[in-house]
Each structure stands twice: as structure tokens, then as C-alpha cells.
Amino acid sequence: MPIRKDKRERYVEVEVSGPREPLWVRCEACGELIFKRKLQENQYVCPRCGAYFFLSARERIVSLVDPESFRELPLPAVPEDPLGFADQMSYRERLARSRQETGLNEAAVVGEARIADHPVTLAVLDFRFIGGSMGVAVGEALYAAQAHAARARTPFVFVVSSGGARVQEGVLALLQMVKVVAGRELLAQNGVPYIAVLTYPSTGGVLASLGSLADVTLAEEGALIGFAGPRVIEQTTGERLPPGFQTARFALEHGLVDQVVPRAKLREELAKVLEVLAEEP
Amino acid sequence: MTDEERLKVLEEKAAELRRLAEQDGLDLHEELAVLERKIAELRKQLYLDLSAWARVQLARRPDRPSGLPFVQALCEAFYELRGDRVVGDDPALRGGLARLGGKRLVLLFHHRGATPEEQRASRFGMASAQGYWKAKRLMEVAARLRLPLLTLINTPGAYPGVQAEAHNVAGAIAACIWTMLRHPAPTVAVILGEGGSGGAVALAAADRVLMLENATYSVISPEGAASILWKDAKVAPKAAEALKLTAHDLHELGVIDEVIPEPLGGAHTDFSATVDGVRRAVLRYLEELSRLSLDELLRARYNRYRHVGAQGPGA
Numbered sequence: 172m173p174i175r176k177d178k179r180e181r182y183v184e185v186e187v188s189g190p191r192e193p194l195w196v197r198c199e200a201c202g203e204l205i206f207k208r209k210l211q212e213n214q215y216v217c218p219r220c221g222a223y224f225f226l227s228a229r230e231r232i233v234s235l236v237d238p239e240s241f242r243e244l245p246l247p248a249v250p251e252d253p254l255g256f257a258d259q260m261s262y263r264e265r266l267a268r269s270r271q272e273t274g275l276n277e278a279a280v281v282g283e284a285r286i287a288d289h290p291v292t293l294a295v296l297d298f299r300f301i302g303g304s305m306g307v308a309v310g311e312a313l314y315a316a317q318a319h320a321a322r323a324r325t326p327f328v329f330v331v332s333s334g335g336a337r338v339q340e341g342v343l344a345l346l347q348m349v350k351v352v353a354g355r356e357l358l359a360q361n362g363v364p365y366i367a368v369l370t371y372p373s374t375g376g377v378l379a380s381l382g383s384l385a386d387v388t389l390a391e392e393g394a395l396i397g398f399a400g401p402r403v404i405e406q407t408t409g410e411r412l413p414p415g416f417q418t419a420r421f422a423l424e425h426g427l428v429d430q431v432v433p434r435a436k437l438r439e440e441l442a443k444v445l446e447v448l449a450e451e452p
Numbered sequence: 453m454t455d456e457e458r459l460k461v462l463e464e465k466a467a468e469l470r471r472l473a474e475q476d477g478l479d480l481h482e483e484l485a486v487l488e489r490k491i492a493e494l495r496k497q498l499y500l501d502l503s504a505w506a507r508v509q510l511a512r513r514p515d516r517p518s519g520l521p522f523v524q525a526l527c528e529a530f531y532e533l534r535g536d537r538v539v540g541d542d543p544a545l546r547g548g549l550a551r552l553g554g555k556r557l558v559l560l561f562h563h564r565g566a567t568p569e570e571q572r573a574s575r576f577g578m579a580s581a582q583g584y585w586k587a588k589r590l591m592e593v594a595a596r597l598r599l600p601l602l603t604l605i606n607t608p609g610a611y612p613g614v615q616a617e618a619h620n621v622a623g624a625i626a627a628c629i630w631t632m633l634r635h636p637a638p639t640v641a642v643i644l645g646e647g648g649s650g651g652a653v654a655l656a657a658a659d660r661v662l663m664l665e666n667a668t669y670s671v672i673s674p675e676g677a678a679s680i681l682w683k684d685a686k687v688a689p690k691a692a693e694a695l696k697l698t699a700h701d702l703h704e705l706g707v708i709d710e711v712i713p714e715p716l717g718g719a720h721t722d723f724s725a726t727v728d729g730v731r732r733a734v735l736r737y738l739e740e741l742s743r744l745s746l747d748e749l750l751r752a753r754y755n756r757y758r759h760v761g762a763q764g765p766g767a
Contacts, residue, residue, distance in 0.1 A: 249762050253705070254696050258681035307761035314758065336649075336671050338681060341695045342707055343761035345649065345671040349657045352629045353758045376671075379610075379650045383626035398622035398650070399612030408613050417617060425618050 198222055214434050216393070223393025223434065225371045227273065228280040228297035231330055235438050236284035236293065243282040244319060249307045254341050262339040269300045278303050278333070279312035283325070287442035289449060292320035295330040298372070303333035305377050306340040310347025313381060317354030321361040326445060330368045331382045334400075335375015348380035355384050364448050366441065369419070369428065370394050387444050390419035390428040391437060455494060459717070462491045495716045502666070504698050505689035508674060510666040511606075511645045514571070515720045517727060518606040518644040519563040520546065525727045527552045530559065533590055535582075539619050542583030544574035544611070547590045552602070553735040558594035560587050560655055561604035564645075577646075578611035584624030584654055591631045600638040600738055603655035604730075606645035608673065610654070628654040633757065638741035638749060640734055642712070643667040643699075644719075659753050660737040661707070663699035664726070665714040669707075670697035707760070709737070 196207050200222035210217070214234055215224040226234065232241050256262040270276060278300035284293050294316040296303040305313075313329070320327035336344040358365050367385035369378075372395040379398055390396060397417035404410060415421050419431040432440045453461075466487045473480045502510070510516070523530050532548040535541045547560035563570075564577035579587075594601045610621055632639060632655070641658035647669030656669075663669060672680070674692035679685045696702065699711040712729050715722035741749060 247762065253761060254694070256694055258677075258691075258694070259683075310760075311762055338672050338677055338695075340761070341671050341697065342669050342702060343705065345653050345669075346707065346757065346760045348626075348650070348653055349629055349633065349757040350760055352626065352633055352657070353754055355630065356633060356754070376650055376653075379622040379625040379654075380629060381626070383620070383623040384630060397617050398610065398625070399617070404612045404614065404617075408611075410614050412614060416614065425620070427620050427623065 216434055223371060223391070225298050225332060226434075227299060228275065228295040228330075228332075231295050231332075231370075232280065232282075232284070232293065234434070235328075235330070235441065236286055236291075237288065240285040241282050241293070242284070243280065244315065246277070246279075246281065246308070246312050246315060249311050251308075252339075253307065253343050254339070256339040256341070258339075265301065265339070273297060273299050275300055277308040277312065278305070279309045279316075281312050281316040281319075283319070283323070286328070286438060286445055289442065289445035290323070290325045291328045291445065292316055292323060292325050293328045293330070296332045296377070298332040298334075301337060301339075302335075303331075303372075303377075304335060304337035304344070305333060305347050305351075306337035306344045307347060309337070310344075310350040313347075313351045314354040317351075317358055317365075320365075321357040321363050324361065324363055326364040326366060326448060327358055328366045328368065328441065329381060329385070330370060331373040331377055332370050333374070333377040333382075334372060335377055345376065348376050351381040352384065355381055366444055368437065368441070369396050369422070372396075372400075374398065374400055387448075388428045389437070389440060389444075390422050390431050392419055392431055392433045394419040394422070396422045396427065455497070456717075459491065459494050462487060462494065466491060503689065504668075504692040504695075504701075505674070507666045507698050508646075508668055508692050510718045510720075511668045512608075513645075513718070513720050514564070514566070516606070516645050517719050517723045518604065519561065519565065519577075521566070521723075522604065522644065522727060522730075523550070523559060523561055525724065526731055527559070528554070533593070534586070536585035536589060538585060539582045542574075542579050542586060543570070544577050544607070545579035545583030545587055547587065549593075550602070552731070553738075555600070555738065556597075557600040557602050557738075558590055558597075559602050559604070560590060562607040562651075564606060575611050577607040578609060579607060579651060580611040580613060580616040581619035581621040581624050584610070584621060584628050584651075585619075587655065588624065588627045588631050591628065591635060595631070595634075595636055598637050600640070600741075601632065601635055601658070602734060602738075603639075603641045603658065605641060605643045605647050605652050605655050606667075607648050607651045608646050609648035610651035622650075625650050625654040629657050632657040633753065634750075636746055636750075638738055638744075639753070640737050640741070642730055642734065643669050643708075644730070648673065657753075657757060659741050659749065659756075660709045662710045662712055662730075662733055662737070663702065663708050664712050664719055664730070665699055666718055667699055668692075668697045669699075669702055670695050706763075 201220035565571040639658040674688040677691040719726040
């Protein structure tokens, strides 16, 4: 019996015995009952049908960087709830809940790390935190990460998992698109490479700013890549969406990305890119 | 009779009284004063305390001054440039070479269209990928010629469609932001009507951002916010208030530089007064910006966006 739909979407945790962490999960794509630890070992890709469930920022970092190499950067404090926003829940309440659920302060985690021994500056978004949306704090984090990369002269790696700009911060969120592009300019001025990894989902204001401006762009298999969400497109235009629309494969075929990479190979692929970009000693 | 219609009747009466007074030398002083007081009260009631939602309605009016007619009235000369050189042209986002107050510049603007055919062709001002790729191309023309850039924004947002995605509308918007941020000459953006989300910010990474009094600038449409956050599209008026999307709200937040007053009743009641107001403001800012060195200009622009939203209580 399913007890709750996990925020990763598409798989459901199944209670087998007692109130502990469920041991089994059901893949919503194929219906298979999977031992949860097996799913974890497979980096949240269904071992039967290959469906991708998304990773939290911490899980993503562990999956990409050399063991113990990640050192988180402190982030600047920003004004919270600049508009005094409330919908059915106050924005402050929503932030508090997201913090409790994710153990993160905000939707972005940034730091220094090594990938196959190459030093990088890494920024990762967490979709569980208000859809990985970009408000002032995330804008500041992405700016700070790029400024750090430019200073340290280490390639900047940005893993996108975001629904777009954070509605609860209004135009201030929209203008973070400009802020993160100002950070992008710093990298360019210092000749520091930028590699984007587009995952599920890479949409809206994050894609329409920093997410689209990398020197090298990889798409993870299972990614959703698009400016407007599929539902918005259908509702606004009445167009029927072609099969495979906004998938990683679609992005590759339309010239939007350089490569589609399965999750298990992502680290290796990044290592290849970093290797070929590494400056001569 | 709506308040707006009553206002119109009163204004016509006042005009008639004034004409009579002039023609026949009658002393209608007192009658006029009473009438004018009434008119002023009604106008104030109607327009000065407008709700955010009422301003959204004004900003969306099909007869709102904007698009090609606005540009033709604004500039002494305008020569349109078309096409993105890769995929095609987009009638919803247009631009070209212009002369304004004797100065050369490159102009970009949304065109929503006046006739139903035009509106269909331009999808009510929702530009697609080729519109933004064209905008980037024209920004590059301006950069090569070291010309200032003026953008006139009035769009519900970028067009969400299959072709737009296939032609990388997100990348086009990102490219516009980057190109505009680096522009080696003064840049001014004016939001004339709707400043809808990514489709607006693509043209708004400017040195100065101005808004007409009843224009809006928002991360999402009030209807969109209502249906996503309230799960009820009917609360759009409430969402409009919460999003702080009016010119006055955004001026208070420090996001825009100036609110350009509209004729009472809204920009649509007086096309040429609206155009004049925009022209005066734009020329004033272009003049002010032209006194900065390129280095000062870029540094100030960069700092403006690098810090946006990060100052204030708690920072």
C-alpha cells in the first residue's frame, strides 16, 4: 500500500512493516516493486525500466565528485520574503517547511570539489526546495559560485534542476536572471570554462539565463529541457506535443546541447571534458 | 452608465461651456468651476487609486499606445531591420535603426498589432525564438556602431510553442540578456504595457528601466500565479496585488528608475501626450548616460544587476 508519493515524482514508497523508512518503492513508470537500497545503489534509475528519478543536491554532489573532495562555500545572507508574499501559505512558512524537509537553507548548494582530480567550482540546484526555483538567494549563490570560479580559475560546473524563477519573489526573482548572467560575464572575462549539466527539470528562467550560456552543455538522460512547461504549451497554443518533446534527445537533435549522458556515466563524461580543457602545467 | 462614461460626458460638457464662454463672452466661471471639481474628483476616484488588477487591465488594452504606431510617432526616423538570419522573422518583436531627438540609436519593440489579422500574426505580442534571435542580432548591430539601445516592452511573455522550443527560445532570451548587459553604449528600457516574464527581461537588462504609470512587470501573469499557487484562476486580482507588479510598487522596491505619468484615464486616452512623456524621459536619461565613460557605464550597469534584490533588511 503506497503511503506517500515521494517528491522525486514517479515512484511511490511502499510500507511493508511498521513506521520506519519504507524498504520498498514502486516505480510509477513500470509498476515494478524495487528494494529501495537497490534503487539508491542504481543512483535512482529504475533497474527494470530505466526511468529516472531526480537526485537531491547532496546526492548529486556525491555522485559526481571525488570522495570527500566537496567543500561547501558560505553564502551571503539576503533579505527573506522581500514582497511579504502569501498565497494559501505564507512564503515564510513555505521556506521554513522546505528547509525542514530538505535540510538545506536554500535551493542551491555551491562549493569547491574535484572531479577525477580536476578542481572545479560546483553549483547544484535541488528540485525539492520549492521546485529548485531561483529567487534572490539562489541568484546570489550562483553569482558567488561564478565569482569564486573566476577568482580561483577553476572550471565552473552548474547542475540545473529547476522549474524557473521563484514566483513568490516577483520581479526580484525575474531579475536574478540578469544577475547570474553578470556572473557568467565574470567567467568569460577571466577565460574560465563553464560546463552546464541539464537534468530534470531545466526550464523557465534558469534555462533562459545561465542554463543556456555554457561553453559545454551536457544533458542527463531523463532530463526535461524547455522554456515553457508542456502543460503551458498545450493550454496556450492547443498544439499537440510531439513524442519525445523536450527530452534530452530532443535537445540534442535540435542543437541545444553537446551530448546526452546516462546518469551512471556523467562523472566520467565531465572528467573527459575537464581533461581536454585542463591548462598545460 | 459606467464611471468612465460619466467622466466622458462631464468632460464634453465642460468643453462646451468653455467654447460658449469664449465665443459669446459669457461668464460661466462658476459653472465651470463646479464641473471641473466634479471631473477632478471622478478622475481621482477612477484612476489614482487603481488596484493592481485594474492596472493589469489598462496595460493589456488593445488600444494602448505601443508597437509600430508608437515608434513612428516617437522617432523622427525609423528604418526597420528584419529577420534573425537563421530561421525567419517575427512580427511580434521588431526593431531597427532610428533617430530620436536628433540622435542615432537602435530600437527594439514588441508589436501586438492593431487589427485582428496583425494580432493573430504577432500572437498578441508573444515573440518566438526568431524574435529574440533577431533582437540579439540588432543589439550586435548597435554594439558594432556604438549606438545606444532603446527597448519598448509590451508583451504577455515569450510564445510557448513547439517551434519556439525547437529553435531554442530559452537560449535566445539568455543571449539577449548577456548581449544587452555587455552593450558598449547607453541602454534604456521602457515598459509601455505588459512586461511579461522572460519575454520582457530579455529586453530589460538596461542602464535605466522606466515604466509607464499603468504598465506592469511581472515574473508570471496574475492568472498563472493564481492557478499555480492558489489552484484557482479566479483569484488573479489577489495574485496581481501580491506580485507587486505595478510601476509604483516596483519603483518603491528600487527595481525601476522612474514612473512616467500617464494622462488621467490611462495612456489610451491621449496617444500623443503618452508619446511625448516617454520621449522626454528617454532623452533625459540618454543625455545623462552619454556623460559617462564606457568604463563607468558598464561598471554601473554591472553593479546594478549584480546586487539586485540583495540589499535591504536582513542583508
